[in-house]
Amino acid sequence: MSLDLAAIRDAHARIQPFIKRTPVLTSERLDAAAGGQLFFKCENFQEAGAFKSRGACNAVFSLTDAEAATGVVTHSSGNHAAALARAAQLRGITAHIVMPAGAAQSKVRNVGSYGGWITFTEPNLTAREEACARVARQTGATIVHPFDDLRVAAGQGTATIELLEDTPDLDVILCPVGGGGLLSGTAVAAKALKPGIKVIGVEPALGDDVAQSFRAGKRISIPTPATIADGLRTNCTGEKNFPIIRQYVDDVVTVTEENIVTAMRAIWEALHIVIEPSAAVPYAAILEGKVSAKDQRIGLIVTGGNADLDKLPWLKPEGSQPPM
C-alpha cells in the first residue's frame, strides 16, 4: 500500500466501530495567552487512552482471516502495546507483546487487562527486535510495528480527518513526533484535505533525532533519550515514515523538558483534561515561542492521557532538579 488520503479514508471506515470520535476542546484562557485560536484534538479520550488505538485497529482489521488466525506481535511497553492487545481482543485473535523486563507494573497490567500475551526480554532495542522476530517465527503472528508500518500510519492519520471536519479553517497543525507514524499520517491527511495548511512536528530537544534527520535529509539515530515524554523516547524515525515526513512536513521543532512540564500543567488546569507528558509537546512549542500562534488557528494533536497520577512532574520535593 501507499500512504495517501484514500488509504486514510479506508482506515477510518474500517476502524469506526472500534474507536471513539474524540472531541476538539478549546480554552478562552489559552487562546488569550497565545494571541490566537487553539484547537486541541483530544486523543487522550481515545480507547486505551491514546491515538495508538487508531493505527492498531487499522492494522489488525486489515489482516485477512488467514493472517489473523495466527495473531499479531509487537515490541512496545507503552500505548501501542495496550492498543494492539485491545484491537486483537476485539477481533478475537491473540496479541503477543514483547516488553522489557522491569517495565512498570501498571503497563504490564494494562496489556494484561486486554488479554495480551507478554514476552519479557532484555531492555534494549536489539533484544526486543529479536524476541519479536522469534515470536513471529514460532507462532506465525504478523508483526505490527509501533510506527514503521503504513497501515499503522494510515490509522493514525484518521484523527486529522476528524479534526479538519470539526475545524476546517486551521492554518497549522502541531503534532508530536517520536517514530513518525502519527506525523506521517497527519501530514498526508492534512495536505490532501487542505493543501495550504502547515504541518509541524514537535519533539523534545533531548531526543531530537527527527529534527536532526529533517535538516540533514537522512535518518539520524541517537541513543534512547531520557525525556520525560516517554512516548517519544525513540532512537530514530521509521524507514517508511521518513520520506513521507520529508515530502509533506513543513518543519520539525524542539522543546525543553521544562516547557513540556509547564505545558502539561497548563493544559490540565485550563482544559481540565489529564494528558501524558508526550501530549503536551505541541503546546510547549507555542509556550517556547518555537511556533507563533499570533492570529493563527492552530490544531494540536493531544496524543494520550496515560499519565501516572501518583507522580505528577510538577509535584517535586523542594530543592530537586528539573525533570529529565
Next chain:
Amino acid sequence: MSLDLAAIRDAHARIQPFIKRTPVLTSERLDAAAGGQLFFKCENFQEAGAFKSRGACNAVFSLTDAEAATGVVTHSSGNHAAALARAAQLRGITAHIVMPAGAAQSKVRNVGSYGGWITFTEPNLTAREEACARVARQTGATIVHPFDDLRVAAGQGTATIELLEDTPDLDVILCPVGGGGLLSGTAVAAKALKPGIKVIGVEPALGDDVAQSFRAGKRISIPTPATIADGLRTNCTGEKNFPIIRQYVDDVVTVTEENIVTAMRAIWEALHIVIEPSAAVPYAAILEGKVSAKDQRIGLIVTGGNADLDKLPWLKPEGSQPPM
C-alpha cells in the same frame, strides 16, 4: 417566573453564545465495572470550569438594561463567584463578589481575572449575607444567589437538555446536590423531557442536609460540613429549590468521603479528565452501591474541574488520615 421546561429552554437560547456545549464521555472500563452504561456530561469543560456559568449567564442576561446598569452581587468563594464575574464581564457590567477573608489565593485571583470586584468579610454565613445585602443597598446591584434563584436553577437545567439530546435513552440521572439549584433544574428538565426517567440527588454523608430534608419533608439546616467536596459545603437547601426537589426528585442518597476520593481518581484515570471532588459524588454513589447501574443507562452530571493540582487527595503522606 416559575421553573418549567419553557423557562429552561428560554435560558438555553439566552446563554448559548456564552457557554460551551460540553461533550458526553464514556469509558469501556467504567461500564464493565458498573455492569451498565455510564454517560458523563462534562461540565468540567464548561467556561470558568463549572456548570455555574450556565446559571450565572442566565441570571445576568435576564436583567433589563436598567437593572444591569447597576451590576450584580453575590456571596461565594467558589465556582459561582468566578462564573458570575465572567458573565458580568461579558455583559459589560460590574460584579461584586463577597468572599470570606482567608479564601484561597487561587480563588481570589480567579474572580479577579474575570474583572470581579471583591469585598472581603468574616468567614460565616451571617456576615456574608449581611455584606451582600449592604453592597446591594449601596450600589443598587442585583443579588444573584448561588442557588436559591430560579433564573440560576433554569440555567443549570440547560445541561440536562443537552445531555438528553445527546443520549436520549437514559434510565437515571445522578446529580450532586449542595444548595439544590442544579438538582432543581436537572429534575424539572429531565421529567419534562422524559417522564419515566429517575432523577437522584447525591451528597456527601458528612453534609446530608438535603437527604435529611427530603426524608423529613421540610428543610433541615446543618453546620457547615467539612467534606472534601468543597462545592457541596452548604448548610441548607434553598427555600425556592426545596419544593421543586420534593416534587420532581426520586431520591437523595449519600456517599462517604473515602468513596468520593476513590471515584475522583477512577474518573481521572479512566476518562482522562480533571474533575474536582464535588463532581465525583455521583459516580461515588455507584461505587458505594447506593445506586445500581446493573443494565441501566445512567447520566452523571460532572459538575466542575477546578481541582487543586498541587494537592491531590490520593497523594497523602504515609500514615495520614483519610481526607475530610
